[in-house]
Amino acid sequence: MTDPASYRPKPGEIPDSPGVYRFSDPSGRVIYVGKAKSLRQRLASYFADLTTLHPRTATMVTTASRVEWTVVSTEVEALSLEYSWIKEFDPRFNVKYRDDKSYPYLAVTMGEDFPRVQVMRGAKRPGTRYFGPYSHAWAIRETVDLLLRVFPIRSCSAGVFKRAAASDRPCLLGYIDKCSAPCVGRITPEAHRLLAEDFCAFMAGDTGTFVKRVEREMRQAASELDFERAARLRDDLGALQRVVEKNAVVLSDATDTDVFALALDELEVSVQVFHVRGGRIRGQRGWVSERVEDLDEAELVERLLLQVYGDGGADVPREVLVPHLPGDHAELSDWLAQRRGARVQLRVPVRGDKRALADTVRTNAEGALALHKVRRAGDLTSRSRALEDLQRELELPSSPLRIECIDISTTQGTHQVGSLVVFEDGLPRKSDYRHFVVRGESGEGARDDTAAMYEVVSRRFSRMRQERETTAMPGIDPETGRPQRFAYAPNLLVVDGGPPQVAAAARALADLGVEDIALVGLAKRLEEVWLPGEEFPVVLPRTSEGLYLLQRVRDEAHRFAISHHRKRRGKAMTRSALDDVPGLGPARQKALLAHFRSLKGLRAANVEEIAEVPGIGPRLALTVHDALHREPAAGSTAEPGILGA
Incomplete structure (x- = not known):
């Protein structure tokens, strides 16, 4: 245990300015990051009598052996720097609002030539529209299955798409009219992109436009006595209505907002957030974190917003509803506005539908905390007992943390x-x-x-x-x-x-x-x-x-080793006969396979046809032709057809 007085800065060394500070332990590991309007006043509070400090704060300052700080010009800069340091150093004494799982999103890859709808997790990618998060992937698949009747956009992987294009035969979804089959040219790229845009508009909340359009087309088909088309449109209308029913309106003003709620005790804090878009709940997330910092609810809200919106993992809506306003909520609103690129309203709902929704979110947070305590009690006890057992049985000087x-x-x-x-x-x-x-x-x-x-x-x-x-x-x-x-x-x-x-x-x-x-x-x-x-x-x-x-x-070590070993072994086993051709690098291999569609097609070509490929001259074409028609050496591990399959 370190004596805080041994590394306490002199009063005149600490500037009376806004800034961000960090405490480090003897090994140099950053264990706590914080910000302050006045670095001098805030840091002085850490070096008071240990008996007057909160137990967690006392543990932190006695674990540390060094404190450093960086002066900034505004509190908004302090917010940004604090978040970046927390993300970079992962300090053990900072509250970390880590989700306990990766939530799935419904994603439409608008950046591709033929946009694809799919389930996505993890970091968001540029050029992709996201809807959610959803609590379960099967909920996304049910929604997509219904909407593909009306918006038959591509949902297949790149490999399936390329194979269908090469064989000029669509997959099963193309035959049952749940895909417009752009892979075989049934629809132009422009028309397929319009379908994808309509899909995104429907998911973004513009449901009435498409429901009315399908109703109008159904009546017109019936009036023209085209009852087969009218029946199909009737089923399409039913699919749209079922999707709309799953996303009931909770806010009549059709606003975009995120609603946060906290439930906490002395040790842990439970977080719940409902993502409302167009007045409808589009996603829900919830997790429980340890309260390793001595923060009140307003400060916990500030740290929560920094971590939820700081890494781009969640879109910043026009309005953010929270249970308590942070002390520097004006600066936090400016920071959120910078992330969004437009004004963001940060407030506490006091009446009406938004207050009722906030109460519902708080009820979910309280229920999640109660359930977590039941599940966690045994886990915490067993972990502590396990470390104590190892220290005793192996005669270690301290617990193997x-x-x-x-x-x-x-x-x-x-x-x-x-x-x-x-x-x-x-x-x-x-x-x-x-x-x-x-x-x-x-x-x-x-x-x-x-x-x-x-x-x-x-x-x-x-x-x-x-x-x-x-x-x-x-x-x-x-x-x-x-x-x-x-x-x-x-x-x-x-x-x-x-x-x-x-x-x-x-x-x-x-x-x-x-x-x-x-x-x-x-x-x-x-x-x-x-x-x-x-x-x-x-x-x-x-x-x-x-x-x-x-x-x-x-x-866990065995699993981690096996997974890496399989990757290396798999790369070694996917060698092609083209790998051994002198002068034929990856770019030329790719060009040949793209031109002839497969290694089988390349093997059937003569020297003149191979030489027609850009970048392949007559001499290299002859070398490639001879290599593909040469008998493999005994004991060779190459599999000539593996890249062209």
């Missing part, structure tokens, strides 16, 4: 890869996961698993030592100011394997002079825990939470 595990994956000595996974406080920290391609002394791989383990452990900790020795502030890259990749040491290193793997890892640590890291191996057969140099293993009880945690860490 950071555990790293290394696993090796290979196929008969080829495509060797190593994985490193990280668990902090008993939970995976996926941003710190790393892959290693095992090179060995020859550059083509290690001779066996122990040599591979020695190499991976050596590379991981030699990098840590190098980063610590070459930087003035441990843990921070001097050029970028960002956290370094390997600067933080684990309290416990786990290797997948028994005595041979543990011995190899211990030898690597000893060769590097690393002595303050506990090392164990977990053998798969009997789940035995092996310590370096011990003749017999430590056998943890089968009901031990510590053993369960080690198994989860080991299994």
